Amino acid sequence: SAPRTQQSSVALRIRPLNDTELEEGATAIAHKVGDQMAVLMDPGEDPEDTLRAHRSREKAFIFDTVFDQHASQEDVYRATTQQLVEGVISGYNATVFAYGPSGAGKTHTMLGTDTEPGIYLRTLADLFQAIEESRDGADCRVSMSYLEIYNEVIRDLLNPASGFLELREDSRGSIQIAGITEVSTSHAQEIMQLLTKGTRQRTQEPTATHPTSSRSHAVLQVTVRQRRRGTDLAEEVHVGRLFLVDLAGSERASQTQNQGKRMKEGAHINRSLLALGNCINALSEKGSSRTQYVNFRDSKLTRLLKDALGGNSRTVMIAHISPASTSFEESRTTLLYAYRAKNIKTRVKRNLLNVSLRIAQYTDVISDLRREIERLKSKLETRETDKRSDPGGRDAQVTIPCHDTEEDGRVQMNKIRAQLIGAFKEQLEMRRSLVELENTHMELHIDVSRHLLTIAE
Numbered sequence: 001s002a003p004r005t006q007q008s009s010v011a012l013r014i015r016p017l018n019d020t021e022l023e024e025g026a027t028a029i030a031h032k033v034g035d036q037m038a039v040l041m042d043p044g045e046d047p048e049d050t051l052r053a054h055r056s057r058e059k060a061f062i063f064d065t066v067f068d069q070h071a072s073q074e075d076v077y078r079a080t081t082q083q084l085v086e087g088v089i090s091g092y093n094a095t096v097f098a099y100g101p102s103g104a105g106k107t108h109t110m111l112g113t114d115t116e117p118g119i120y121l122r123t124l125a126d127l128f129q130a131i132e133e134s135r136d137g138a139d140c141r142v143s144m145s146y147l148e149i150y151n152e153v154i155r156d157l158l159n160p161a162s163g164f165l166e167l168r169e170d171s172r173g174s175i176q177i178a179g180i181t182e183v184s185t186s187h188a189q190e191i192m193q194l195l196t197k198g199t200r201q202r203t204q205e206p207t208a209t210h211p212t213s214s215r216s217h218a219v220l221q222v223t224v225r226q227r228r229r230g231t232d233l234a235e236e237v238h239v240g241r242l243f244l245v246d247l248a249g250s251e252r253a254s255q256t257q258n259q260g261k262r263m264k265e266g267a268h269i270n271r272s273l274l275a276l277g278n279c280i281n282a283l284s285e286k287g288s289s290r291t292q293y294v295n296f297r298d299s300k301l302t303r304l305l306k307d308a309l310g311g312n313s314r315t316v317m318i319a320h321i322s323p324a325s326t327s328f329e330e331s332r333t334t335l336l337y338a339y340r341a342k343n344i345k346t347r348v349k350r351n352l353l354n355v356s357l358r359i360a361q362y363t364d365v366i367s368d369l370r371r372e373i374e375r376l377k378s379k380l381e382t383r384e385t386d387k388r389s390d391p392g393g394r395d396a397q398v399t400i401p402c403h404d405t406e407e408d409g410r411v412q413m414n415k416i417r418a419q420l421i422g423a424f425k426e427q428l429e430m431r432r433s434l435v436e437l438e439n440t441h442m443e444l445h446i447d448v449s450r451h452l453l454t455i456a457e
């Protein structure tokens with residue numbers, strides 16, 4: 001049997017900033033740190049807000065693998081999906097999900113382009129090659145079907161005219177889709193054409209955040225059937241199934257200012273993503289004392305994936321985010337969803353913890369400095385407003401000495417002048433230390449950024 005090293009894993013891919021984001025003046029607030037950590041900064045946090053200043057502006061999330069704009073399609077495929085191929089040929093099931101908000105790069109990862117093909121084509125190419133290289137290759141048959149689930153209805157993306165398809169359970173209790181087109185070409189170009197055409201058939205609608213947002217889950221189902229002669233010469237058929245799923249945009253219905261039809265879609269999408277999250281969550285706790293009941297019936301998506309999610313199968317989730325400051329809220333919720341999909345804290349490498357600790361220390365120093373700046377600023381302000389709101393006092397100080405002898409007046413004047421000069425000097429000192437503190441603050445921030453960059457490289 002195939003090695004079952006890890007049942008499920010969660011990866012994160014941060015795409016490059018795009019032209020629209022750059023035009024809007026967005027900055028990158030999501031960074032990869034090392035191989036397994038992503039740091040998200042809150043762009044909206046007010047540095048003047050003293051109450052929150054002691055909290056860290058950076059939030060770190062740890063995954064099995066993190067990719068940023070430098071990762072190639074090949075890198076992503078190798079680190080997430082390649083190791084599943086062998087198991088599928090041996091008759092195991094596996095699932096790869098692309099999760100994330102609209103426009104974050106899910107379709108790019110799964111389908112890709114002719115010159116930069118994604119996981120779909122790379123997986124199929126490896127499957128065909130592995131079968132060809134194996135001795136009993138002649139007994140293996142690979143077929144694929146491509147479908148979408150939109151508002152809880154299944155449609156064949158390779159033959160959209162066939163209408164709505166039904167899920168059936170066969171005599172052995174495995175889930176089948178009645179009447180779906182199955183294709184068995186091994187020609188890379190042909191596959192890419194089929195999938196690109198199929199993807200164009202997906203239900204896409206403009207949302208407030210993405211002009212051609214996919215509102216459906218697209219599922220590429222790859223089936224490997226292997227005939228073997230058993231010891232008693234009876235023929236056995238081993239079936240391995242791989243599901244490659246490009247999920248619908250995960251943004252919340254309320255956030256895309258959607259109404260009517262969009263709202264309904266949003267509700268269906270939320271429901272199925274929630275069901276999926278629950279299933280993955282429950283499965284990741286399998287074998288532990290916290291085992292939960294897994295309810296696959298909650299949505300079409302989880303029903304379809306029942307065999308692939310349960311039992312002895314593997315799941316890979318690739319979460320996607322934009323690094324833009326304008327997508328902060330979406331990125332935060334995506335990171336939380338993916339982070340919670342699996343408890344992976346225990347597998348974190350030691351050196352990574354050192355890095356995050358160092359960053360945490362930097363952040364602490366910055367918070368201290370920020371508090372000091374606030375303290376000085378408010379002190380400076382009270383002094384200035386005291387002076388402004390009490391002009392009478394100043395007049396009095398200056399005019400009072402105008403009595404008695406001239407000598408008396410002069411002594412008084414000098415005293416006051418000295419006091420004033422002293423106050424000005426003190427104010428000057430305070431301003432200088434404020435500027436110095438702000439410089440140190442800035443330098444530390446630059447230091448942290450440089451630090452992050454070096455690690456990322």
Ligand SMILES: Nc1ncnc2c1ncn2[C@@H]1O[C@H](COP(=O)(O)OP(=O)(O)OP(=O)(O)O)[C@@H](O)[C@H]1O
Nearest residue numbers: 015101102103104105106107108210212213214249
């Ligand atoms: N890693 C990347 N490198 C370069 N371009 C990318 C990358 N990821 C995404 N893009 C580009 O960003 C745009 C949006 O990506 P994509 O269509 O994959 O988003 P999506 O998450 O599938 O959105 P939706 O859920 O709305 O379908 C596309 O033009 C795509 O080519």
